[in-house]
Structure formats: C-alpha cells, structure tokens
Amino acid sequence: MPFVYDFDHQHRRPPMELKDLLGGKGANLAEMTSVLRLPVPHGFTITTDACRAYMAGGWPASLSAEVQRARGRLERKMGKRLGDAVDPLLVSVRSGAKFSMPGMMDTVLNLGLNDESVQGLAKQTDDERFAYDSYRRFVAMYGRIVLGLPGESFDHLLDEAKERAGVTSDAEVPLSELRAMVAQYQKVVRQGTGKAFPQDPETQLRGAIEAVFRSWNGPRAIAYREHEGIDHDLGTAVNVQAMVFGNRDEQSGTGVGFTRDPATGTKGEYGDFLVNAQGEDVVAGIRNTEPLSALKASFPKIHDELLGIFGRLERHYRDMCDTEFTIEQGKLWMLQTRVGKRTGRAALRMAVDMTKDSAIRLTREEALGRVTAEHLEQVLHPQFAGSGHAVLTKALGASPGAAVGRAYFTADEAAAAAADGTPVILVRNETSPEDVHGMLASQGILTARGGLVSHAAVVARGWGKPAVVGAEKLRIDGKSFRVGSTVVSEGDWLSLDGTAGEVVLGQVALIEAEPSAEFETVLGWADAVRKGHLKVRANADTGADAANARRLGAEGIGLCRTEHMFIAEDRLPIVRRMILAETAEEEDGALEELRVAQRTDFVDILEAMDGLPVTVRLLDPPLHEFLPDIGELAIKEATTGLTPEEQRLFAAAKQWQEFNPMLGTRGVRLGVIKPGLYAMQVRALMEAALDRVAAGGKPVIEIMIPLTVSRPELALARGWVEQAVADVLTQAKKAGAPALRGRLHVLIGTMIETPRAALRAGEIAEVADFFSFGTNDLTQMTFGFSRDDVEGRMMSAYLEKGLLAHNPFEVVDADGVGELVRMAVTRGRATRSDLKVGVCGEHGGDPQSIALFADAGLDYVSCSPFRVPIARLSAAHSVLAAVPAKKKAVPAKKKAVPAKKKAAPAKKKAAPAKKKAAPAKKKAVPAKKKAVPAKKKAAGRQSAARRR
Ligand code: PEP
Ligand code: MG
Numbered sequence: 001m002p003f004v005y006d007f008d009h010q011h012r013r014p015p016m017e018l019k020d021l022l023g024g025k026g027a028n029l030a031e032m033t034s035v036l037r038l039p040v041p042h043g044f045t046i047t048t049d050a051c052r053a054y055m056a057g058g059w060p061a062s063l064s065a066e067v068q069r070a071r072g073r074l075e076r077k078m079g080k081r082l083g084d085a086v087d088p089l090l091v092s093v094r095s096g097a098k099f100s101m102p103g104m105m106d107t108v109l110n111l112g113l114n115d116e117s118v119q120g121l122a123k124q125t126d127d128e129r130f131a132y133d134s135y136r137r138f139v140a141m142y143g144r145i146v147l148g149l150p151g152e153s154f155d156h157l158l159d160e161a162k163e164r165a166g167v168t169s170d171a172e173v174p175l176s177e178l179r180a181m182v183a184q185y186q187k188v189v190r191q192g193t194g195k196a197f198p199q200d201p202e203t204q205l206r207g208a209i210e211a212v213f214r215s216w217n218g219p220r221a222i223a224y225r226e227h228e229g230i231d232h233d234l235g236t237a238v239n240v241q242a243m244v245f246g247n248r249d250e251q252s253g254t255g256v257g258f259t260r261d262p263a264t265g266t267k268g269e270y271g272d273f274l275v276n277a278q279g280e281d282v283v284a285g286i287r288n289t290e291p292l293s294a295l296k297a298s299f300p301k302i303h304d305e306l307l308g309i310f311g312r313l314e315r316h317y318r319d320m321c322d323t324e325f326t327i328e329q330g331k332l333w334m335l336q337t338r339v340g341k342r343t344g345r346a347a348l349r350m351a352v353d354m355t356k357d358s359a360i361r362l363t364r365e366e367a368l369g370r371v372t373a374e375h376l377e378q379v380l381h382p383q384f385a386g387s388g389h390a391v392l393t394k395a396l397g398a399s400p401g402a403a404v405g406r407a408y409f410t411a412d413e414a415a416a417a418a419a420d421g422t423p424v425i426l427v428r429n430e431t432s433p434e435d436v437h438g439m440l441a442s443q444g445i446l447t448a449r450g451g452l453v454s455h456a457a458v459v460a461r462g463w464g465k466p467a468v469v470g471a472e473k474l475r476i477d478g479k480s481f482r483v484g485s486t487v488v489s490e491g492d493w494l495s496l497d498g499t500a501g502e503v504v505l506g507q508v509a510l511i512e513a514e515p516s517a518e519f520e521t522v523l524g525w526a527d528a529v530r531k532g533h534l535k536v537r538a539n540a541d542t543g544a545d546a547a548n549a550r551r552l553g554a555e556g557i558g559l560c561r562t563e564h565m566f567i568a569e570d571r572l573p574i575v576r577r578m579i580l581a582e583t584a585e586e587e588d589g590a591l592e593e594l595r596v597a598q599r600t601d602f603v604d605i606l607e608a609m610d611g612l613p614v615t616v617r618l619l620d621p622p623l624h625e626f627l628p629d630i631g632e633l634a635i636k637e638a639t640t641g642l643t644p645e646e647q648r649l650f651a652a653a654k655q656w657q658e659f660n661p662m663l664g665t666r667g668v669r670l671g672v673i674k675p676g677l678y679a680m681q682v683r684a685l686m687e688a689a690l691d692r693v694a695a696g697g698k699p700v701i702e703i704m705i706p707l708t709v710s711r712p713e714l715a716l717a718r719g720w721v722e723q724a725v726a727d728v729l730t731q732a733k734k735a736g737a738p739a740l741r742g743r744l745h746v747l748i749g750t751m752i753e754t755p756r757a758a759l760r761a762g763e764i765a766e767v768a769d770f771f772s773f774g775t776n777d778l779t780q781m782t783f784g785f786s787r788d789d790v791e792g793r794m795m796s797a798y799l800e801k802g803l804l805a806h807n808p809f810e811v812v813d814a815d816g817v818g819e820l821v822r823m824a825v826t827r828g829r830a831t832r833s834d835l836k837v838g839v840c841g842e843h844g845g846d847p848q849s850i851a852l853f854a855d856a857g858l859d860y861v862s863c864s865p866f867r868v869p870i871a872r873l874s875a876a877h878s879v880l881a882a883v884p885a886k887k888k889a890v891p892a893k894k895k896a897v898p899a900k901k902k903a904a905p906a907k908k909k910a911a912p913a914k915k916k917a918a919p920a921k922k923k924a925v926p927a928k929k930k931a932v933p934a935k936k937k938a939a940g941r942q943s944a945a946r947r948r
Contacts, residue, residue: 023237025096043241051235265349344378397501398457403444411438466498543604558862602688667707775841
C-alpha cells in the first residue's frame with residue numbers, strides 16, 4: 001500500500017469514507033478536490049499507516065521516495081518549486097487524524113522559504129515586507145515545532161522589534177526590523193541546536209512531517225484523546241498543501257464558516273473572517289473577527305460563491321459542514337471541510353430539520369444517529385433563574401448553558417482550585433491548547449478576545465461547557481480584571497450565561513434547562529425504535545424524584561432504595577431505637593413506627609408512577625450506617641463525655657462494627673437476622689398499595705431482595721414477603737376492602753450482585769419472578785475492587801498504565817462482569833423463560849454499558865432520573881446498531897437456537913416453583929407510559945456509592 005496520495009487521486013471509494021487511512025482532513029480535502037471539484041489548493045496526504053509505521057520503527061524506508069515523487073507532482077501542477085529563487089512554492093504541513101482534535105497537534109506554515117526563495121517571493125508578490133514577514137514566521141514556527149526550541153525565545157525578539165519601531169501590532173513592524181528578525185531567529189536556531197537553520201526544502205519537509213507524526217504523542221494530544229476516548233494507536237495523517245495567502249493585501253482574508261449555526265442549529269451561514277490575515281489568526285482568537293454575513297458587503301462575489309459551496313457541501317455530506325477558507329487577492333480557496341461539531345441544542349434542531357429538508361432527506365433513524373448522549377446532556381444544562389441580572393459585560397455567547405464559579409486567571413490555578421472543590425470560572429485573554437486542563441476543570445470559560453470559532457469557543461462547545469468569548473471590555477491584569485470601574489479579583493464570584501453571552505458579578509441562581517421541542521421529538525423517535533426491545537426505568541426513592549423521572553420518560557422505577565427513607569431526620573431516631581431494642585416488644589414498637597412512616601413514602605412513589613412498575617428493594621445497608629460514627633463518639637467520650645443515650649449508641653455501634661461491612665451483615669443477611677424488618681417493609685408497601693387502589697390507582701409492585709447468593713436464601717426471604725403480603729390482603733378483606741382482582745400486581749424477585757448469584761442463576765430463578773443486576777456490587781465483587789476506595793486511590797494509575805480500558809464502575813466490564821450478566825440471563829431464562837431481567841447499577845445510565853445490556857437481552861435498564869433521556873436514546877442506538885449486525889450474524893443466531901430450545905423443558909421444570917410462589921403473585925402488568933430525565937451523573941453515582 002502506498003503511503004502517499006495526491007488530493008486528486010481517484011480512489012475506488014469516495015475518499016470521505018477513507019478517514020482511517022487519510023485522516024479526516026485528508027479525506028475531506030480529497031473529496032472536495034476529486035469528487036466535488038471545489039477550488040482547493042493542490043496537495044497530498046501522507047497516510048496514517050505511515051505514522052503508525054513511524055511510531056513503530058522510525059521513518060519508513062520507502063517514504064522519502066514517495067514524498068519526493070508527490071512533491072514533484074505538486075510542483076508540476078503549481079508550476080513552481082519549493083525553495084526556488086525566482087518563483088517559489090510554499091506549502092503548509094498539517095496534521096489530520098481520523099477524529100478531529102482541534103489544535104492538539106502541530107502545523108508548520110510557509111515551508112519552502114529560505115534565504116534565496118524569500119527574495120523570489122518578494123519579487124513575485126512585489127511585496128518584500130510580506131515575504132520577510134512570512135519567512136520570520138516560518139523560522140519561528142519551524143524552530144518551535146520541528147526543532148523543539150521554546151516559543152518565548154522568538155516571541156521576545158518580536159516584542160523588542162515592536163518596541164524599537166514604536167508600534168503595537170505585528171502588521172506594523174517595518175521591513176528593516178523583519179529582515180533583522182530573520183537573522184536573529186536563525187541565530188536562536190543555531191545557538192539552540194548547534195546547527196544552522198535548514199535551507200534545503202527536502203530537509204525542511206522531512207523535519208516538518210516527522211514533527212507532525214511526533215505531535216500525535218505530545219502531552220496535549222494524549223490528554224485530549226484520553227478525555228474524548230480516542231484510541232491512542234490510530235496515528236495521524238499529514239497533509240502537505242500549496243499555501244495560499246490571506247495576508248497578502250486588503251483583497252485577501254481568511255475565515256471559518258459553518259453551513260448552519262453550530263450553537264443553535266439555525267439554517268443559514270455562520271462564522272467569522274478577518275481581512276488581510278492568516279488562518280491561525282482567526283482560530284487563535286488573537287484579533288477580533290467579523291461575522292461571515294459582513295463578507296457580503298466587503299466581498300459580495302466571494303460571499304455568493306461561498307454560499308453556493310456551502311449548499312453543495314450540505315447536499316453532498318447530508319449534514320452541517322464547517323469550512324476554512326482563504327481569499328487570496330480576490331480568489332476564494334477552500335482549505336478544509338468536515339462535518340461540523342455542534343452543541344446539543346443545535347444537534348437536536350438540525351436532526352429534526354434535516355428530516356424535513358428536501359435536499360437532505362434524513363431518515364428518522366439517521367437523525368437519531370446524529371444525536372449523542374453528550375448532546376442530550378448539554379441541553380439539560382442549567383440556565384440563569386429569573387431575569388434582569390446586572391450584566392457586567394456582554395460578549396459572544398459561544399457555548400450555551402449557565403455557570404457560576406470563582407474567577408481564576410491561569411489554567412494551572414483554575415485546575416488547582418477546582419481540585420480543592422472550588423467551582424471555577426477560567427478568565428483568560430484568549431485560550432490555547434495549553435489551557436485545556438484548566439478549561440476542563442472549570443465550570444465556565446470567559447475570554448477577552450476571540451470569536452465564535454476561536455479555540456475557547458470550539459473546545460468549550462465540544463465539551464458542553466458554558467463559555468463567553470470576545471469580551472472586549474475586559475482588561476485583564478495579572479490576577480484581576482477591570483470592566484470600567486469594576487474590578488474583579490481572583491476568587492471573586494462570577495456567573496456566565498453562555499447562551500446570551502452575559503457576564504454577571506456574583507452568584508446567580510440557576511435552574512435546569514427546559515428541553516426544546518426537538519428534544520421531545522427526537523426522544524419520541526428513540527422510543528419508537530426501542531419499543532419491544534429495551535425499556536428505561538429510573539432509580540428513585542421519593543415521590544418527587546419519581547414524578548421527575550416520569551416527566552423525563554421513565555417507564556417505571558427499577559430501584560427504590562428504601563434505606564434512603566430511613567436516613568431522613570425524623571426516621572433515624574426510630575431506626576436507632578429498633579437497633580438498640582433489648583426486647584422483642586421494643587423492637588416491634590420501633591418497627592411499627594417505621595411502618596407508618598414508610599407507608600406514606602410508598603403512597604407518594606406509587607402515585608407518581610401509577611400504572612408503571614415500581615421495584616422496591618428491601619433494606620440493604622449494614623445497620624451501623626444508621627448509627628453515629630464510632631470515632632467521633634470515642635473522642636466525645638474522652639473529652640466531654642457521653643450522655644446515657646450516646647453510651648448506648650456507642651455500645652451498639654461497636655457491636656455492629658465489622659471489619660469488612662461491604663461483605664458483612666447487609667442485604668438479605670440482615671433480613672435473616674432481623675426477619676421482622678422485611679415483613680414490616682412489605683406491610684408498609686402493601687398498605688400503601690391498598691391506599692392507592694382505594695384512591696382509584698393502579699399500583700404495579702415488584703419487591704426485590706438484595707444480595708442473595710443462593711436459592712434457599714431467596715426462597716426463605718420470599719416466604720416472609722409472601723406471608724406479609726397475604727397478611728395485609730387478608731386484613732384488608734376482613735376490613736371490607738373492595739375486591740382487588742386485576743388491580744394489584746406484585747412480583748417478587750432478587751438482585752444479582754454477587755458472582756455466585758450469577759453462577760447459580762438457574763436455580764435462583766426457580767424462586768424469582770425477576771432479576772435485577774446490581775452492577776455496582778457485582779463489579780466490586782467480581783474485581784474485588786472496593787467501590788468506595790479504589791476510584792480515589794488507584795483507578796487513575798490503572799487507567800494511565802492501560803491496565804483497564806475504562807473505570808469499571810462507570811462502563812461495565814464487558815469481559816468479566818458482562819460475561820456474568822450474559823450467563824445469568826441465559827441460565828435464569830433457561831429455568832424460567834418469562835423471567836423479567838433488568839439492571840439498576842449505575843451502568844444502567846451509561847451508553848456503552850446499555851449497548852451490552854441490550855445485547856444480553858435485558859428487558860430494561862434503570863438509572864438516575866436525569867440520565868433517563870440519555871438511556872432512551874442509547875437504547876435506540878443499540879437497537880439500530882444491532883440491526884445490520886443481526887442480519888449479518890445468521891450463523892451466530894443459528895447457534896443460539898439450541899440454547900433457546902433447551903430453555904423449553906427447563907421452563908416446565910420451573911412450574912412447581914412458580915406454583916409455590918403463587919399466593920401473592922399475579923402476572924405483572926406490562927409497563928405502559930414512559931417518563932423522563934432527572935439527575936446528573938454525579939448525583940446518581942453518589943446515591944449509588946453510598947457511604948459504606
Ligand atoms: C448495585 O449494587 O448495583 C446496586 C444498585 O445496589 P447499591 O448500589 O444500592 O448497592
Ligand atoms: Mg448493591
């Protein structure tokens with residue numbers, strides 16, 4: 001396979017599909033040149049294969065000759081030669097990986113200039129100043145990027161030249177100073193490397209290509225890939241392209257244009273441009289730009305041509321494209337295009353609009369594929385509450401959502417403050433890729449300079465971080481800034497509205513975003529796609545949470561952690577009385593009080609989820625969680641002394657203390673040693689259900705036993721539950737309650753949270769109506785990783801060293817835990833083919849994990865309320881992804897048949913068990929309505945990873 005392809009090479013497939021080989025930029029340059037025949041400066045692409053070969057074993061033997069031949073072809077097409085003393089060709093050398101990594105890798109511009117060709121350039125352009133300015137830029141760029149010299153050694157010489165000349169902008173530096181700077185820069189190179197600045201274009205080209213290859217493994221690029229989850233082995237392509245100059249004169253310019261507004265999705269051109277400037281000036285945000293619409297006035301013909309190209313690009317790519325273009329002395333050149341990054345709001349709007357656009361005709365399935373989990377997360381961003389805030393300054397709303405934090409002025413300080421738990425607003429003149437860690441750590445970003453496509457804007461939008469850019473009135477001075485007479489110092493509170501572009505002093509209250517109409521439309525399509533496949537429930541413990549979850553599309557509750565009801569301020573003393581009880585009467589009395597309290601909690605939840613299944617998990621955590629901290633009591637005992645009540649609590653805490661509480665007396669084990677506890681909870685739940693029936697409701701109840709490891713254990717617990725259910729129903733009947741036929745549905749099942757339960761799922765299913773995988777504990781116990789300890793201490797080291805591909809508490813471990821899940825589903829359903837199976841660990845809201853659960857045949861996933869919309873979309877994505885795979889996978893599917901067949905007799909075998917379970921059990925009513933979003937991922941994780 002060749003390592004080098006010209007942009008006009010006729011590939012067998014559309015080059016835009018060859019991103020693996022040509023990188024994104026190279027593939028699209030080839031598409032624009034060879035397919036769309038747009039005005040693109042000629043050039044060639046060195047493939048990602050070459051980069052991978054370079055990373056594995058150095059410069060590939062055949063690459064020099066290939067580059068030389070491609071250079072010859074380029075020179076012939078352009079009628080110019082690199083390094084020519086009369087009419088030189090200049091090239092840019094740019095990175096271009098499969099996935100866009102804006103600003104994370106290196107670029108060298110103006111390559112081909114040397115002491116001779118600079119004179120040729122001066123003559124050809126009749127502009128010595130331009131020629132020497134290009135040359136001094138090239139020497140500095142080459143010195144910094146290829147030769148690894150510090151940028152400041154060049155920058156300070158430029159500052160000195162400006163000072164000598166008494167000017168403030170680069171454009172005003174006189175020719176004499178530029179000539180002197182070239183010599184000074186070359187001296188810096190000689191001193192820094194021990195060698196003269198290379199004059200030979202071939203040496204220059206090889207150096208630049210190698211530098212771009214190397215930049216793939218630069219710290220910025222690695223950090224970016226880690227954050228974005230991009231594979232480190234992909235490598236980058238390198239694009240060598242004839243230079244065109246936007247900085248030739250006032251008839252020249254450069255810009256970045258989008259075919260639609262990437263922030264809102266509104267149809268129509270959008271972007272920035274600068275007259276008489278090079279591309280980097282726009283992206284770096286060093287000069288404030290003009291909006292693309294202003295091009296109409298200054299360059300009307302070019303404006304029309306550009307809009308024509310935008311239309312063709314949209315029709316061709318069937319998507320919003322972003323572009324970089326340059327105008328050189330009145331001629332338009334397209335330098336880059338790609339499917340553009342967009343905010344969540346824009347993604348939703350474009351996905352819906354493009355299904356109605358006759359030039360694009362997106363199908364609903366395609367539209368769903370254009371919306372990601374991150375997009376949905378973004379539209380769930382908070383906004384300013386109320387209106388009429390005193391706006392300190394208004395600038396460009398570059399990335400939507402509102403943020404509140406304390407002002408920090410460097411990326412390092414921002415990152416350090418954020419690490420201490422301070423919410424941070426990063427305030428910079430402009431941002432560069434060096435600031436990425438500070439940007440990541442911040443709640444929001446504010447810059448004094450830059451346009452809507454400046455670095456800060458692009459990066460913030462990609463991450464969904466609120467950002468306000470181009471706040472020209474900001475005067476930053478060290479650790480403070482001034483707007484008029486107002487001074488804001490490090491640590492002062494700021495609020496940003498990244499949609500309106502407003503900066504407000506102090507802390508503005510925030511409210512959750514109202515999702516747009518397109519949000520509901522897209523999720524409606526997602527629901528249609530996943531119908532009959534994977535349902536989405538929520539983990540919710542209160543009526544308010546349940547109502548919120550339903551609003552966000554939840555189709556029931558997959559996990560109600562009843563311990564959260566015990567922790568409430570008014571319940572804790574009762575729980576403690578129950579624990580401290582010395583006699584059966586005392587214990588019964590406390591349980592009775594708890595029953596009354598829990599009953600009202602359950603009524604609220606069942607009401608909010610009326611008609612939908614509610615899975616109530618009986619008490620799970622170890623009892624010491626409800627007792628005061630032993631350490632604190634010990635200190636108090638030694639200092640001020642303990643009250644008699646505290647002394648009793650201290651004794652109980654010591655008695656219940658365990659060396660390894662996560663593996664101790666919790667879950668069903670607690671039920672075994674305190675059987676009255678589970679009976680009380682079931683009674684409270686059933687009484688609540690009867691209240692709901694009496695009120696005309698339709699409760700659908702699933703009672704879940706936590707942490708079981710064997711059939712006998714579950715059978716025992718099931719017995720208590722059935723007894724309690726029967727008791728409540730009998731009592732109700734005696735009290736003259738109306739007949740319940742068809743109005744009350746109760747299933748009894750278990751969590752599968754231990755490897756043993758997964759292994760013995762076949763026999764456990766004999767006494768379970770449903771399984772719910774508790775993948776938090778299952779992960780903990782499969783890895784032997786404490787869910788409370790390893791993430792803080794060792795997870796980052798494991799991820800950095802590549803010992804784990806993901807944090808297994810975030811993304812389910814497909815090979816280990818995933819295998820246990822698949823095995824338990826197969827074994828459980830072999831016993832009982834109608835076994836309902838779901839997941840309620842945190843992984844239920846993670847897109848990658850959802851794909852695995854869908855593939856494993858689960859009936860539903862359950863996650864924190866705010867993740868419900870994401871789970872709905874991800875479930876649809878996994879169904880869509882499975883369609884072609886299933887079509888292709890005929891043999892695999894065939895192989896699966898015997899397993900299904902095997903299930904049939906097993907089902908028969910299960911019949912007696914089913915009968916045994918009969919008393920309380922009626923066939924569950926299928927969930928009907930869906931609800932929707934609710935909490936943030938962090939909140940979900942917190943409630944899962946309890947303080948055990
Ligand atoms: C689990 O273990 O995955 C689970 C949902 O239970 P908890 O997080 O409450 O232990
Ligand atoms: Mg658990």
